[in-house]
Every structure is written in C-alpha cells, then in structure tokens.
C-alpha cells in the first residue's frame with residue numbers, strides 16, 4: 080500500500096516535471112503593462128475594458144480575452160477593468176468581477192471574488208459586476224478621453240459610449256471615445272523575454288506533436304487520428320487548449336486552406352496538410368507540415384514541395400531587423416511564381432502573372448502574420464492599401480524589429496479540374512509554416528526542428 084502510494088506520488092511528480100514550462104508571469108509583469116499603457120495615454124484619460132461572458136452552450140471552454148489578461152492577469156469571464164492613470168493613488172485601478180458564490184462556482188468554476196480582485200490582482204478597488212452601472216459615473220467623471228475594449232460585446236460598448244457622451248454633453252466640448260486596441264497592439268508587437276520563453280514552449284510542444292503525427296500517418300488511417308495525436312501531445316505537455324482549430328486535410332482536403340472536419344480516411348498517394356499547433360500559457364504557436372500519406376513523395380508532390388520549401392527559406396531569410404514585412408511576402412512570392420512557371424502550371428512572364436493574378440488560383444493567401452497571445456497577433460501591418468487583399472499582402476510596410484515574432488507560410492494548392500492542368504497535379508496541397516523570431520543577428524526559426532527537408536520527412540516517416 081505504501082509502495083503504491085509512493086509510486087503514485089512519483090508518477091505525479093515526473094509528469095509535473097515533464098510539463099514544466101517557463102513560469103507564469105507574476106503581478107509585477109501585468110502592472111508593468113498598465114504603467115506602459117498609462118504612458119501612452121493623454122492626461123485625464125479613462126480606460127474601460129470588458130472581459131466577455133462565458134458562452135452558455137458549453138461548446139467552448141472560456142479562454143481569457145488577450146488584451147484584458149495582458150493588462151490584469153485576471154482570467155475569469157465576465158469582468159470589467161477601469162484604469163484612471165491620472166487619478167489619485169488608490170483610485171487608479173478598479174475591477175468589477177463576479178462575486179464569490181458557491182452555488183454558482185460549483186457549476187462554472189472557482190472565482191477570485193471581490194476580495195481576491197484586490198489581494199491577488201492588485202486592484203485599488205473592486206466591486207461585483209452588478210455594481211458597474213452605479214459606480215461607472217464616478218469613475219468616468221472628469222475624464223477627458225475614453226478608451227475602451229469591448230471584447231466584441233457590442234451592447235456593452237454602446238451603453239458605455241452613450242453614458243460617456245451623456246456625461247460629455249454637459250461639458251463645453253465633445254470628448255473622444257476611442258478603441259484602445261491600437262495602443263495595446265503597439266505594446267504587444269515586440270515580445271519581452273518572458274513572452275519569448277512562453278512562445279518557445281508553445282512551439283517546442285507543437286514540434287513534438289508534429290513529429291508524433293508524422294510518424295503515425297499511413298494509408299487507411301483517418302485524418303482524425305492525426306488531429307488526436309496533435310491534441311494529445313499538446314495537452315499532455317501542459318497546453319490548456321490548441322492555439323486554433325486544427326486543420327488536417329488529406330488528398331482533396333489538402334487544397335482546402337482551413338479544412339475543418341478531419342474525418343476522412345487517408346489514401347496512399349495523397350498529400351496531408353497538417354496545420355495544427357499548441358497554445359501554452361495563452362501564447363500561440365502556428366506550425367504547418369505537409370507530407371505524403373505513404374511516406375514517400377511522388378515526383379509531382381516532390382516538385383511542388385521543393386518550390387514551397389525554397390519559397391519559405393527565401394521568406395525567412397528576409398525576417399531581419401530593418402526589413403519591411405512585405406519583403407517576406409515578396410521573396411516567397413517570386414520563388415513560387417518562378418517555380419510554377421517552370422513547371423508549366425502558370426503561363427506567361429513573372430510580370431504578366433503578377434498583373435493578371437493568375438498565381439492566385441494555386442497560391443491564394445499571404446505568407447506571414449504576427450504571432451503572440453493571439454495566433455493572428457496584435458500589431459499594425461501598416462498596409463499601404465487596406466482595401467484589396469493582394470495589394471495588402473504586398474504592401475505590409477511595418478518595419479521589423481528584434482523581438483517580433485511572425486509566421487512564414489507559403490503554400491501551393493492545385494484543386495481538381497484546374498483548367499489546363501494535367502490531372503497528375505490535382506488535389507496536391509502543400510503548406511510549410513514556421514514561427515520566426517526576429518533577432519539582432521537575423522531570423523531565428525523557432526519551429527524548424529519539425530521535419531521539413533524532403534529527406535528528413537521521408538526518414539521520419541520510414542519508422543513503420
């Protein structure tokens with residue numbers, strides 16, 4: 080009996096060690112974000128942030144709102160934070176939370192409550208959510224600008240802004256009401272050491288999961304098994320959830336960019352696109368690997384894969400300080416267009432293909448986005464032309480700086496019955512996506528350990 084107890088204790092201990100990632104950030108870290116936001120605000124501003132309510136259909140477990148968490152560390156649903164940086168000490172930070180109630184907590188989970196909001200989350204004052212209407216007048220009074228984050232709660236925003244306008248109407252001039260998200264986007268753009276450590280862990284787990292899925296793939300297996308392998312590795316490694324809905328598509332599904340089902344039996348001779356990654360400590364990895372179901376690339380799969388891989392390497396090489404974000408897009412695009420022209424899958428010259436956008440039939444998406452707390456992270460792209468998708472991709476003018484994290488993810492997808500395309504190319508989809516940290520020394524690929532070279536993929540798959 081005692082031996083059994085000891086064994087159980089040892090097992091618990093070793094599994095705790097296996098999932099020991101970087102420590103969760105402490106209250107000072109969140110306080111530093113509140114101070115940094117205060118420094119960006121005009122004098123006498125008030126900031127009101129909403130943490131959304133939990134969905135009642137039980138379809139999705141609640142995930143904290145990224146901006147709300149980044150400023151407060153508070154990860155319960157249905158809360159409001161109010162900041163008045165210019166107010167007297169002790170009146171600068173107010174939290175409205177769901178009060179403690181065992182009758183409710185036994186259904187939906189434990190709460191910090193009003194006292195915990197102050198003692199654990201350093202709020203100067205805290206109230207139950209029900210008191211927000213009553214208390215908000217005093218909190219808004221005298222402020223000269225309102226900044227809000229509504230977490231897509233339109234009703235909340237409309238009520239807040241109309242209360243603000245009613246207060247402002249009494250004064251001599253109209254007072255601005257602005258979305259705070261762009262300011263938070265500036266702050267979240269460059270990652271600090273703690274964030275990079277957390278991202279590394281999300282990526283490390285994702286790489287491990289990709290390796291496991293790769294070695295599991297074979298003809299006759301359902302796509303859902305690969306998805307399950309990915310989810311198992313992420314959750315067993317300490318992820319609370321996946322970073323986004325897994326995309327595991329074989330054959331005809333490999334050309335569907337965000338194929339959601341993962342329930343088809345994979346057949347020999349097909350490609351798999353597996354775009355799946357773990358979240359860790361609320362930070363997202365975003366990794367895609369593409370491989371042949373049977374473990375060996377056909378000549379056509381090999382040809383397309385080689386182009387996408389070369390395009391990805393060309394894109395990653397551009398992720399250096401001082402470069403424009405669209406340099407990554409431009410470099411990957413050129414390799415893909417030249418490769419498709421060479422294979423005869425596109426006709427004309429590089430310039431003609433760009434003007435006519437014929438490339439979009441096989442390469443219909445951009446190659447890079449910011450990565451962080453959100454899989455499509457906050458941070459401006461500084462698009463030259465925000466109206467048109469392709470013009471946008473080629474006009475993302477943001478200047479890269481050390482500490483930024485981004486994806487590089489070119490792809491080629493040849494749908495069945497593509498006009499003028501030999502059927503031997505049909506239903507081949509390839510996307511290769513890695514997560515790249517911009518450093519002083521150049522790009523650091525965080526996820527390239529997941530087999531990516533053709534020889535490495537085939538070798539990893541040859542285990543069964």
Ligand SMILES: [Mn+2]
Pocket residue numbers: 365448486488512
């Ligand atoms: Mn991505």
